[in-house]
Amino acid sequence: MLYSETGQFSTHYAADRRLFRLRQDRLGLGLLLAFAFAAVPQIGNDYWFSAILIPFLVLSLAGLGLNLLTGYAGQLSLGSAAFMAAGAFAAYNFLLRIEGLPLLAGLALGGLVAALLSVAFGLPSLRIKGFYLIVSTLAAQFLLPWALVKFGWFSNYNASGVIGAPPLEVCGLDLASPAGRYVLTLGIVVALAFLARNIVHSELGRNWMAVRDMDTAAAVIGIPLAKTKLLAFAISGFYLGVAGALWAFTYLGTVEPHGFDLTRSFQVLFIIIIGGMGSILGNFLGAAFIVLFPLLLSNLAGLVPGGLIDPGQLENIQKMIFGALIVVFLIREPEGLARLWQHFRARVRRWPLRY
């Protein structure tokens, strides 16, 4: 009943193709966004903003970037963190060296640099696929942070290679407070998520899925493989670059290249496996899981009396549980948490009928 479609007819193709066809979806999303933009900055405290909400949003964006490439276009990448690093350092340098460049323009330029690099490392995908592509993305993962450490210019000759956040100001509004950084991150993530949903609903998105499902067949029906794959790399690189810049500027404040190592790439990959490959919503669910789960685990361990579990052991246990979850998700629910939401939604739409 809650989800009843009765009376909602699409009378134009445009209405049928819109992003959220059901009135309930639009209403729910509108309420959620209103809550996130208007209510959360009022009621949240600094711990929630800095330790949970901002990393959650940034990781969602990174997951989104990888999901466009891996979940939609089927090109496996283990180099997400490298492109995040590229975006962060490029945005930092643009904002540092160009006087009066607006923050958002700096972020976009950082994303563009990451996109260009991503295309460069995606070029081998025209000839190779599958596992072999891992090597190309791993080359990015090792080469880019090495260059960022090696050449002092990138970090403005900081002795330890660390970059700091530029003044966080948009249209004269100072957003340096935790709540301000949260709103800035939220705004960018929501805008890019909408853009992503539009992209995957467009011809390009359908081409990506055709290439993912079988690229030889896609080529046979006339999809330009090179253009499709490289666009996937470019757009994914842009999203990852912006995510990296946000990670540096709004979440950590200062960051060094080692903050973007292989572990971070795996973290982003786990977000999309757990959240759901080929889904926009899944990135948010997966990122929420990745951010909240360690907190939950350490709180649970705190309940065990007498310090039976020491912190080092906790890390090992967390690692084992993560690994096990990956395997379980791949076996039981390859489409991740997003699929569970779809099941739930389908159930509610039919309610009270069973099918």
Place this chain on the structure above:
Amino acid sequence: MDFFLEVLIGGLLAGVMYSLVAIGFVLIYKASGVFNFAQGAMVLFAALTFVSLGERGVPFWIAFLVTLATMLLLALAVERLVLRPLVNRSPITLFMATLGLAYITEGAAQALWGAQVHGLDLGIEDVPLDFGGLLISQFDLFAAGMAATLVLVLSLLFNKTRIGLSLRAVADDTLAAQAIGIRLSRVWVAVWAVAGLVALITGLLWGARLGVQFSLSLVVLKALPVLIVGGFSSVGGAIVGGLIVGASEKLAEIYAGPLLGGGIENWFPYVLAMLFLLVRPAGLFGERAIDRV
């Protein structure tokens, strides 16, 4: 010139160590089509188990056998809990499952035996021997000898035994192999157990070199370019790939490194592998895949 030769030989011998890791990959890839990212974690697990048993006073051979039995158990568990439920799924899914497996194995190894660095002494000293003016490490020679023995044993296993015959049959055509009554699950357990043995030997050699610690599981990253250069499906390719990567990496570090500011060892193999891929997408000895729609 002598210096060049020394660097070259040092690189070749280091390459043998990479090949050892790569062989473990190739075995599993051939028999089950799984790109096993957990090979590095298995190396860590085997070496840690062996060293910890040794530190508790268990004699060498008993510790070796107990570790081997543990690796067999691991192979059984992997087949039952990971491979069997994921049968017929895409190779990428299987790869990601082994990523999860790597996390489980690393976590388990460190939860069981602790995270500190263990020394491992195999009784072979790492002293340079003098060959007509060329200095070559005795340990490297030993490692090369071990690798050669391993390859010999594996090729005998593959070519002369019944289980080897079924392994090759499964690698060639899984469906046909099943049709003539080869039990897939057994072959998988066998090949994962053999990969466990390779992991143990790799772990001992690398562990004696670097100390048994977490970074052992990162040797997997060294093996990847080796596989690309040599091809995923050939043991011989793994050896040749290892030699090429080892030698070129050391030569590049010595001769090209200073131009770029040093520390290029970490990414050079990957760039090399990428160049190889652009020319030969299936590696030097790999089988060319033909796509059918």
